[in-house]
Amino acid sequence: xxxxxxxxxxxxxxxxxxxxxxxxxxxxxxxxxxxxxxxxxxxxxxxxxxxxxxxxxxxxxxxxxxxxxxxxxxxxxxxxxxxxxxxxxxxxxxxxxxxxxxxxxxxxxxxx
Amino acid sequence: xxxxxxxxxxxxxxxxxxxxxxxxxxxxxxxxxxxxxxxxxxxxxxxxxxxxxxxxxxxxxxxxxxxxxxxxxxxxxxxxxxxxxxxxxxxxxxxxxxxxxxxxxxxxxxxxxxx
Numbered sequence: 001x002x003x004x005x006x007x008x009x010x011x012x013x014x015x016x017x018x019x020x021x022x023x024x025x026x027x028x029x030x031x032x033x034x035x036x037x038x039x040x041x042x043x044x045x046x047x048x049x050x051x052x053x054x055x056x057x058x059x060x061x062x063x064x065x066x067x068x069x070x071x072x073x074x075x076x077x078x079x080x081x082x083x084x085x086x087x088x089x090x091x092x093x094x095x096x097x098x099x100x101x102x103x104x105x106x107x108x109x110x111x112x
Numbered sequence: 113x114x115x116x117x118x119x120x121x122x123x124x125x126x127x128x129x130x131x132x133x134x135x136x137x138x139x140x141x142x143x144x145x146x147x148x149x150x151x152x153x154x155x156x157x158x159x160x161x162x163x164x165x166x167x168x169x170x171x172x173x174x175x176x177x178x179x180x181x182x183x184x185x186x187x188x189x190x191x192x193x194x195x196x197x198x199x200x201x202x203x204x205x206x207x208x209x210x211x212x213x214x215x216x217x218x219x220x221x222x223x224x225x226x227x
Contacts, residue, residue, distance in 0.1 A: 036215070041201060044203070045218070049215060099145060100205075100216060101157060102147075102154050102155040104154055105154065
């Protein structure tokens, strides 16, 4: 079973920031938080990951609370093409052999 | 640098036939993972393989399904005697040995339709 809890759906206006929350209250000290998204039945796409520090890349920012029990993925300027299902996953880092376990994710709908 | 290649993109099989799905990992990736996505459902992990070894098959159905990743060539997911319930999108992902740093790269999937 997935170790994360996400809202089933969210709406966002085009050009605004999309803030997607994720709860992972049972996260262990060696588990990373990963975010993926799946656009309309395509293969999932890696977005970002982090351990305890906030992270930023060209796609998004990841804010992890100090107690690491929750995090927020931020898409700073959402576009229509960001409409997708977003998955928050926790997994032990440094071990390629541990499978990513996907939950139900959050369906983000970006509208003009 | 080509990504993860899956073929065919679409596959139609009659009930009782065999389905073979192929996955070529990214160059330099030695770990392959297969996932299944039933219509309107989430991604379910099936099996994790390294070259010539099955590491974790905890998500594989007990019967009719098998997977391999030979020393040479792509990984193959094989479904024998397909039934309508096998209709789904099957995704393959690959990673390096230390893939945790950026997770997996997924292919575009194979859509299997059983008629």
